[in-house]
Amino acid sequence: MESIMEQSNPITEPMRHVVYDQFGERDVLKVIQSEVPEPEADQVLIRVHGAGLNPIDWKTRKGLGFAARQIENSLPWTPGYDMAGEVVAVGEEVTTLSPGDRVMGMIGFPSSGGGYSQYAVAGADELAIVPDELDLVAASGVPLAALTAWQALFEVAKLESGQKILIHAGAGGVGHFAVQFALERGAHVIATASANNRDFLAGLGVHEVIDYHTTDVGEECYGLDVVLDLVGGEAGKRSLHTLGEHGVLVTIPTVTADEIISTAESMGLRAHGMTVRPDAFHLDEIAELIEDGDVKVHIDRTFPLEQVADAHELLEGGHVRGKLVLDCR
Template sequence: MENTVDPNAGNAMRHVVYDRFGDADVLRMESSAIPEPGAEEVLFRVAGAGLNPIDWKTRKGLGFVARQIESDLPWTPGFDAAGEVIAVGRDVTTLAPGDRVMGMVGFPTRGGGYSEYAVARADELAIVPEELDLVTAGALPLAALTAWQALFEVAELDAGQKVLIHAGAGGVGHFAVQFALERGAHVIATASAGNRDFLAALGVHEVIDYHTTDVVDECYGLDVVLDLVGGEAGKRSLHTLSEHGVLVTIPTVTADEIITAAEALGLRAHGMTVRPDVFHLDEIAELIEDGDVRVHIDETFPLEKVADAHRLLEGGHVRGKLVLDCRGS
């Protein structure tokens, strides 16, 4: 392995940590030594780190990740990162210093994306297409993989089918509508009125304003519902399915009650947890390369403004994605 010290940085890096669960004020900056990659790992200089709902939920002590890390605080959050490879472990043959990479890293307990440097397993990282800048690429992996796996692995969405995607303008949603359209599905999305034009520009066939319209009044006989909202919205959506249709719900906190409600109606519903998959990431990168999918960044924050980014994320009305620019000044 080559010397892992980055000549541009000395041997120290800034990263975000929290010592306890709580509101966004628990997030703080810390300086540490740049880590060394293990035999099957890669060290990369982070350009962009994506923010995802799991980040603020974990910070508040909610969900399965929080339960697993509570005895390992302080902890650096972030499961999405992209940047340039600085050094590789002795057993890594697929990547080399200088490569532009992105990945869903350190999931579910290691984290580490909110940092100027990160270590990841080589098999978690995909090459970033030239068409995508590295800060934007940092916002892609977890949300895009969630959409991909929910639609194509769990729901088995196919060409010609009708799919309803809740929160179609959000982080996972804006990828999901594009993947479904690319697969040849008829795509219906719920969104606020302010996002109608955004979704129409992506090619969505029908946009339903969830403030004014009940999906049950507009949709019936659907093949797939992708529920990114959970709770009552998920349960109501069961009534839009055909008898052979399937609903996939992403928020874990209400998944069990939606699945139970589906069973009572003789319908199928599944929860799911995203997992890292570099082969899926490569397929998604190809769609970006071909111009079939784009990543929409709502706002970019410098690393030290992470608390502001979390507050905005927690508000729940982000169009596309939020990302941290980790490159420093």
């Protein structure tokens, strides 16, 4: 195998990337310049086009949640678990990817991160090829959110064709993938959203849209096979009343998962929490659905790297339709 230096010209220019050296509000986010990292034997170096933003990003920045515990002794740290770009160099043990390949992946989870950058290293086994139809900046919004939806629906809930599912926050990052995966699997899909997202969800094919501002799902739905709770807290607990006898609720926000699971047990019902994990095979399946036109990626807004604090402000506020991404070019 050729060495990395023989495969590509060494990059001598410094790269721009986001770091924070302490937990805190958005003002801890800084854009600095550093040398481009070199991939290890089983890694590739990627020229990043886009980095996806996820709720875990702002929670970790504030020092909240399990990822913050992983990195608290490793600051300064570059956030970002989602990215897409072009391979520019490969380590000597990598045989599956070559310079020029268009890739996306959930990288460095949970302790390395590194997506908010012009260049990033990633394990070759974390990456999937991006369909030609998908722009690389948009592709960066796929991995973590789509894998969360996929694993929650098909690994934990074991959703099947013909089942009825309620998806909370159906227009959000994870939600808009989840409704499309569930529809593609042949489920009857009900989603909660605000009134201004009704047409968006109807356009994706959702069978019923419930305005959570005006309607209590506990009064509207009953006998459901699956609930995907992307909101947590009281919304998750109320949703338990919509389940059929053999139904299951999967709750994603970790901070309220234990109390929802306990409430379910006291009612004789099933509920599970989950944490997403990188999985290139699942990502390949998702990429195929995108390539076939069965799943669409909706990017709400794109921000340049220097406006990362503005992107985090919008991210923290919730109510994003689809995904927010950073343009790292």
